[in-house]
Amino acid sequence: MKLLTLNFLTCARKTCKSTAAAFPLHPKEAELEQVEMELNPLFVKNMLPRLDWEAMKTLATELGLPNLPAETPVAEELANESGEPTQTLRDLHTLLMETAIASGKLVCGNCGHEYAVKEGIANFLLPSHMV
Amino acid sequence: MSRPEDILPPDLFYDDAESRKYTTSSRIRNIQADMTNRALALLDLEHPSLILDLGCGSGLSGEILSDVSAEEGGPHTWVGMDISASMLGQALERDTDGDMLLADIGQGVPFRAGTFDAAISISAIQWLCNAETSDVSPEGRLKRFFDGLYASLKRGGKAVCQFYPKNTQQRNLISQAAIKAGFGAGILEDDPETKNVKYYLVLSVGGGDVTGAVR
Numbered sequence A: 001m002k003l004l005t006l007n008f009l010t011c012a013r014k015t016c017k018s019t020a021a022a023f024p025l026h027p028k029e030a031e032l033e034q035v036e037m038e039l040n041p042l043f044v045k046n047m048l049p050r051l052d053w054e055a056m057k058t059l060a061t062e063l064g065l066p067n068l069p070a071e072t073p074v075a076e077e078l079a080n081e082s083g084e085p086t087q088t089l090r091d092l093h094t095l096l097m098e099t100a101i102a103s104g105k106l107v108c109g110n111c112g113h114e115y116a117v118k119e120g121i122a123n124f125l126l127p128s129h130m131v
Numbered sequence B: 001m002s003r004p005e006d007i008l009p010p011d012l013f014y015d016d017a018e019s020r021k022y023t024t025s026s027r028i029r030n031i032q033a034d035m036t037n038r039a040l041a042l043l044d045l046e047h048p049s050l051i052l053d054l055g056c057g058s059g060l061s062g063e064i065l066s067d068v069s070a071e072e073g074g075p076h077t078w079v080g081m082d083i084s085a086s087m088l089g090q091a092l093e094r095d096t097d098g099d100m101l102l103a104d105i106g107q108g109v110p111f112r113a114g115t116f117d118a119a120i121s122i123s124a125i126q127w128l129c130n131a132e133t134s135d136v137s138p139e140g141r142l143k144r145f146f147d148g149l150y151a152s153l154k155r156g157g158k159a160v161c162q163f164y165p166k167n168t169q170q171r172n173l174i175s176q177a178a179i180k181a182g183f184g185a186g187i188l189e190d191d192p193e194t195k196n197v198k199y200y201l202v203l204s205v206g207g208g209d210v211t212g213a214v215r
């Protein structure tokens, strides 16, 4: 599961839906993998305003990744004057699209439920009493 | 021919053998590709987008989303949800690009508000009308699904769900649930009154009947 996806995923339980603590989910015993993806500058630009950068920084810290910039990069930083992709764009691409959780757990900060991740797929099936 | 919905719940129906059959049958693949391309045309996306694929199965639709050319506004990035672990296993084997959740869309859509540019669903949402246990109803599952989908789409976002309604009553149950969640909704029929009729529930976040905008 790409870190991009984790920046949008919340706890699935109804009781957690409107609580701030249910996002972001916290990785536990996470194994990371690097997956090569083709650079898609327009996609990164499209996603930039939607990212929750605070959650991104929390995630990077919890995964032991290098510290991220304090503020969300802005669209102007993605290409240089001649329109070439900048290092900022490449770093974002690596972080969001190529860094993935291969296995481990995702824990809700509100209810404590642990969603298992195996082969990159998170199990969000809830037993009916938890729906 | 019996409908799979009437035999077993989807996580049981699509076991390993059935999933492989579904993924490798060239007839099913072609129909699935046609319907995905139709849904994409209806979404009319202009930029590389983040798309939710509801009932993504083995990623047959997802591959098409990943392969949309830059000239046609792609390539898109997708996140899939499916209740069948066997189907998702097939997607892993075929090394598709999207992220996937093992999840029941009738339990909701676990993403924060405004996440997706668009959503597609091919041959899945009629399963929501199956209530397998005494503590869930089709109405309850449809409500959780459409409320969650509505919230997860960004403003101006669209969703296209191709589905196989069992009868008029089920078709209305589904479209009414979408409208109650706040969607502008319309049903488009391709090849009406033939045995190949295909139904597309076209939804927009913003209100109003949207089939008028469909060409």
Ligand SMILES: [Zn+2]
Binding pocket: A011, A012, A013, A016, A022, A108, A109, A110, A111, A112, A113
């Ligand atoms: Zn929770």
